[in-house]
Amino acid sequence: MLSVNSKKNRGRPNSVDAHVGRRIRERRQWQNMTQATLGDAIGVTFQQVQKYEKGMNRVGASRLQQISKALKVQPSYFFEGTIDEIWSDGQSAANHADIPPEVIEFAASEEGIELIRAFSRVDDNNVRGRLVKLIKSLGTSGDA
Known part of the structure; x- marks a missing residue:
């Protein structure tokens, strides 16, 4: 018999499973x-x-090991940035607290990954500065 909490959360991924899934997706996309x-x-x-990736199915330890090998990372990579890690490490909490969720979401999107890759290939700091100004000027909100 399921507990009341189990019934209430049925169909919704566990927060750790969802986080691991997001990290799998981000790394897979980063690897093209x-x-x-x-x-x-x-x-x-x-x-x-x-x-x-959606956190709907929990990734077992042996499967996570296979995924980490396929994506060329340590298994611990998939747990980086979890709430438990952020709260247990004051410096990590400060670093993550300043990053708005929409920035993290954009960085994990296909467009974000493409933009980050392209931007990281620009070696000239002056060109990088001009690109930032250009992108800000293209924004519609006007709060650049």
């Missing part, structure tokens, strides 16, 4: 890897990868 390619590398379907 499709869900199907990751699925093939770890022996599951792309639909299963989708479920992992």
